[in-house]
Every structure is written in C-alpha cells, then in structure tokens.
Amino acid sequence: MIMNESASKRSKWVLHQCCIRSDSRSEKTRRQLLEAAFNEIYEYGFQAASLSRILKNAGVTKGALYHHFSSKFDLGYAVVDEIIATSIEDFWIKPLRDAEDPIETFTQLMYKAAEETGMEMLRLGCPLNNLAQEMSPIDAGFRERLERIFSSWREALANALRGAQERGQVRKDIDPEQTAIFVLAALEGCVGSAKAAQRMDVLYACGNGLIHYLNGLRVVQEG
Amino acid sequence: MIMNESASKRSKWVLHQCCIRSDSRSEKTRRQLLEAAFNEIYEYGFQAASLSRILKNAGVTKGALYHHFSSKFDLGYAVVDEIIATSIEDFWIKPLRDAEDPIETFTQLMYKAAEETGMEMLRLGCPLNNLAQEMSPIDAGFRERLERIFSSWREALANALRGAQERGQVRKDIDPEQTAIFVLAALEGCVGSAKAAQRMDVLYACGNGLIHYLNGLRVVQEG
DNA sequence: ATTGACATACCGACCGGTATGAATGTAGGC
DNA sequence: GCCTACATTCATACCGGTCGGTATGTCAAT
Structure with a gap:
C-alpha cells in the first residue's frame, strides 16, 4: 500500500513535471470532452447537440466542461x-x-x-x-x-x-x-x-x- | 336517397372530401402555418425550428397548429x-x-x-x-x-x-x-x-x- | 345540439448556464 | 522534509427559460 502510494505519487509528479504535454489529467479530460463533443455534433449538428449527452459520453460532469470551456459555442469552436x-x-x-x-x-x-x-x-x-x-x-x-x-x-x-x-x-x-x-x-x-x-x-x-x-x-x- | 340530398350539401361534401379549394378559412390558416414553417425551417433547420416562432409568424395559436397537424414532424413532412x-x-x-x-x-x-x-x-x-x-x-x-x-x-x-x-x-x-x-x-x-x-x-x-x-x-x- | 376551427392555459422534460464546495495537487517559507 | 497558502480541477445542486405537446374552453356555422 505504501509502495502503491509513493509509486503513484511519483509517477503523477513526474507526469506533471515533464508535461505541459497532453497526458496530464486536465488535458485528458479536455481531450475526452472535445472528442465526445465532436461525435455529438457530427451526429446531431451543433444546435441539436446536447451537453448532457456529451458529458455522459465523455464521462465527466458539467463542472469539468465549464472549467475548460466558457460556453457551448466555445466548445464548438474548439472542436x-x-x-x-x-x-x-x-x-x-x-x-x-x-x-x-x-x-x-x-x-x-x-x-x-x-x-x-x-x-x-x-x-x-x-x-x-x-x-x-x-x-x-x-x-x-x-x-x-x-x-x-x-x-x-x-x-x-x-x-x-x-x-x-x-x-x-x-x-x-x-x-x-x-x-x-x-x-x-x-x-x-x-x-x-x-x-x-x-x-x-x-x-x-x-x-x-x-x-x-x-x-x-x-x-x-x-x- | 343519397342523390336526393341537396345540391349544396353535396358540393360541400365534395369540397370537404377533396379539400381542393384554398379559400376556406381553414385552408388559409393551414397555408399560413405551412409557409411560416417553411421559412422557419429554411432559416434554422428542422430540429432548431421553434413552434412558437412559427406560430407567431403565422399569426395563429398552438390550438390551430395541432388542429391541422398532429406533431412537429407531421408539419415538417407537409412542408x-x-x-x-x-x-x-x-x-x-x-x-x-x-x-x-x-x-x-x-x-x-x-x-x-x-x-x-x-x-x-x-x-x-x-x-x-x-x-x-x-x-x-x-x-x-x-x-x-x-x-x-x-x-x-x-x-x-x-x-x-x-x-x-x-x-x-x-x-x-x-x-x-x-x-x-x-x-x-x-x-x-x-x-x-x-x-x-x-x-x-x-x-x-x-x-x-x-x-x-x-x-x-x-x-x-x-x- | 352538434361539429369544426380554433384560442388559452398549462404540463413535464430538457435546455444551457451558474454558484458553491470539495478534492487534489503545487509553490514558498521555515 | 514539512507545513501552510494558494491554485487547479473538477462534482453536485440548482436556476430560469424554452421545448413539444395536451386538455379544455369558446364560438360561429350548421
């Protein structure tokens, strides 16, 4: 357990250290949001795209979305x-x-x-x-x-x-x-x-x- | 007996049967709904088309719409x-x-x-x-x-x-x-x-x- | 008296968006 | 190395508004 903790801690630390990169936790969440949003928009169009469906498919909540993007349009533009x-x-x-x-x-x-x-x-x-x-x-x-x-x-x-x-x-x-x-x-x-x-x-x-x-x-x- | 029915009644019957005429009040309302719906759908697409905007532009109320059409899809199909x-x-x-x-x-x-x-x-x-x-x-x-x-x-x-x-x-x-x-x-x-x-x-x-x-x-x- | 042609009022579902707070790191002083 | 102060990164709960659709009332014409 201790090993587990230190190992995970170190890996996370190193992870963050070497990366402004796209594999930080935050960037991963952002990525999932973008991809789920793309799929939703591709399927239904932008206007009929539902944020709740995007969130469900991305596996995150609305707080995460509005942390990374300021509005539905902002999300669409990023896509x-x-x-x-x-x-x-x-x-x-x-x-x-x-x-x-x-x-x-x-x-x-x-x-x-x-x-x-x-x-x-x-x-x-x-x-x-x-x-x-x-x-x-x-x-x-x-x-x-x-x-x-x-x-x-x-x-x-x-x-x-x-x-x-x-x-x-x-x-x-x-x-x-x-x-x-x-x-x-x-x-x-x-x-x-x-x-x-x-x-x-x-x-x-x-x-x-x-x-x-x-x-x-x-x-x-x-x- | 059917032949004995009055001429006016028969002509109305035919009229109602075929709905050819467009100058009845009902047909005019229907026409206005169709045209307003076409404009709305042309502008925003079907999914983003708003029934309330259609009604406002057609100058009728929701009762009229759902008298002539059974649903939004039915209206869209008619358009x-x-x-x-x-x-x-x-x-x-x-x-x-x-x-x-x-x-x-x-x-x-x-x-x-x-x-x-x-x-x-x-x-x-x-x-x-x-x-x-x-x-x-x-x-x-x-x-x-x-x-x-x-x-x-x-x-x-x-x-x-x-x-x-x-x-x-x-x-x-x-x-x-x-x-x-x-x-x-x-x-x-x-x-x-x-x-x-x-x-x-x-x-x-x-x-x-x-x-x-x-x-x-x-x-x-x-x- | 009945029916067609509407008008009005209302419904629950869902919409995009926000306020709040709880974890989870993260930098600086000792 | 450790503790404190702060910043990120989200989760939860909730908001007012709009959605398509319905139930009921009205009223003229049969």
Whole structure:
C-alpha cells in the first residue's frame, strides 16, 4: 500500500513535471470532452447537440466542461479548431503539397476516404461541410473558422493544379483557383448526395463522375 | 336517397372530401402555418425550428397548429410534400421535360435561380438539400420524402440527357444516369460552398465550373 | 345540439448556464 | 522534509427559460 502510494505519487509528479504535454489529467479530460463533443455534433449538428449527452459520453460532469470551456459555442469552436481543422489538414491538404501528380493524389485520397470512413461518411457526411452548412449563415464565429479551413484546402488544391500546369500535366486553359473551388464543391456535393440518399451506389456513381471530370483536366494525349 | 340530398350539401361534401379549394378559412390558416414553417425551417433547420416562432409568424395559436397537424414532424413532412416538392417540380423538373437543348435549359435555370433567389440562396442555400443533409441520417420519414424529390429530379435530368444523346447533341460515351447524379451533386455542392463561404464570388466561380463541365458534355464540334 | 376551427392555459422534460464546495495537487517559507 | 497558502480541477445542486405537446374552453356555422 505504501509502495502503491509513493509509486503513484511519483509517477503523477513526474507526469506533471515533464508535461505541459497532453497526458496530464486536465488535458485528458479536455481531450475526452472535445472528442465526445465532436461525435455529438457530427451526429446531431451543433444546435441539436446536447451537453448532457456529451458529458455522459465523455464521462465527466458539467463542472469539468465549464472549467475548460466558457460556453457551448466555445466548445464548438474548439472542436473546429482542434479536431476538424487538423484532420482535414492531415488527410487532404498535406498530401497535396509537393504531390507529383495532384490529380492522381486527389483521386487516391477519395478512394482512401471511402475505404477508411465509408460507412460513417455515407451515413453522416463530411463533418466540416455539415457544420458549415448548419452554422455559416447564423454564426460568424463558426463561419470564419470553417471558411479558413476550406480556404486553405482550396489554396492547396489550386497550388497543386498550377504546379501540374507548369509541369505540363494539366491543361493550360483552365483556371486553377476556379477549378479548385468547383472540385471541392463537387466533392462535398457527392458526399452530401450519398448521405441524402443513404445509398452507397450514389456515392460511387458520384465519385466516378468527379474522377472522370478530374481526368478531363489532364493534357490531351495524342495516340 | 343519397342523390336526393341537396345540391349544396353535396358540393360541400365534395369540397370537404377533396379539400381542393384554398379559400376556406381553414385552408388559409393551414397555408399560413405551412409557409411560416417553411421559412422557419429554411432559416434554422428542422430540429432548431421553434413552434412558437412559427406560430407567431403565422399569426395563429398552438390550438390551430395541432388542429391541422398532429406533431412537429407531421408539419415538417407537409412542408416537404406541399412546398418544397412542388417548387422543385415547377422550377427544375418541368422545364427539363421535352427541353430542346437540356444543357442550355439547365444552364438557363441556374442563371434564373441566381437572379430570382440570389441573395437568399447565398445566405441559406437550397431548402431541399438543407433538410436532406440535416434529417436524412436521423429520420426515415424525411429521408424517403426528400429522396423521392431528388430521385425524380435526377430521373428528369437523365431522361433529358438521354434524349439529347439520341438527337446527337450530347456525347454518347457518357452515362445519362451517372451524369445526372453528378450534375445535381455538383449543383448542390456549388450552392453549399457559396453558402459556407457566404461569398457571391464563390457561387459564380463554382457555377462557371459547372457550366463548363456541362458544355463539355456536348458533342465535339469540328472547325 | 352538434361539429369544426380554433384560442388559452398549462404540463413535464430538457435546455444551457451558474454558484458553491470539495478534492487534489503545487509553490514558498521555515 | 514539512507545513501552510494558494491554485487547479473538477462534482453536485440548482436556476430560469424554452421545448413539444395536451386538455379544455369558446364560438360561429350548421
């Protein structure tokens, strides 16, 4: 028992010592709140998200929540900044930087997304777009944060397309910025259509349409 | 004996039977409820729509509402069936039937939509898609109704494309059904992107991208 | 007298948010 | 090393307000 006490005490002390890190007790609680909030918002949207359900799923109480976040909106903003933004950045944006063949890269990312989160995406759509559709018209805080994500996504794709143009992979008669805007819109439209229909075949048909469009951007091959 | 009943009684009977007329006091109240409910749902979504706000805007009380509709869901379903479905049918579907040049027709409808409801559409998006994105994953009643609308929209566009193929206006190497699915997804994606950004230039860039894609479906002209 | 078409008043459930206090560390003086 | 003073980190209880829904009353038209 004594050993137990001292051991646990020391480990906690060391733990706290070496970590402003994310494995302190406080940070862990905060993490659980963020993840539970993300799931709740993903499932029901922000407005219909229930704090009590979030607390139940996070396994903490309301005191903990309002210690870490000042309001429901503050929690929602943190979900956008710390979960949605980073996951879009990691999954979609980073691979586009210095991609040898951006059209191939983007297509592969679509397949990868369908593989990894197919069922969830079919049922619930894209978390980023869901939140943008719900909150952009009615709250500037959400709109600015979400649009910042979309904006860097579009920028990354436009840059990739411009690079491919310069390397002679993509037709020179298309505008990279406009094309990037349309491609992301079409992508979100495809996910949304499949979600609306709740049918996998719609997702596939739509995805193929988009891939077909993307390949149409390549320089015409003679032969 | 039934025939012997007075003419007025019979006409009322028929009237009550069919509920065709819209100038009775009851039908007017119902209509006001439907329109106020549509506006509220369009602005806030179904889940966040407030019955008290609907009642205030309709100028009636809760008794009237629950006389005409059995629940909030029943009201929402009626909005889909009697407002959204008919407006999509009138605006987008009917013009596609026996259109001489469906690509031209569709493009013109996009311009017309931007003209007629530009500001509102920029701020709040497409009522049909909004509701589908919000409710399809979590309520079968909404999903079936909304998907029925999408389905006939897609069917009308696919038929129009097939007709254009047969008339030699559209390339024969594209699949009308898949193309229709993609075009509607892209359209909703464009509206959604503009709404998310709350920027008109995104709507224009995106619309031009879609129009460019549509024109790419035409048979290649020599010259 | 009965019925359709509402209006009014009210209900329990749940909402987001707060006030309070109890553990649980944590830094500084000795 | 130990005790005290303080700061974090939560748990509990509770708040006013709004939610969708219901029960009952009213009143004109049959």
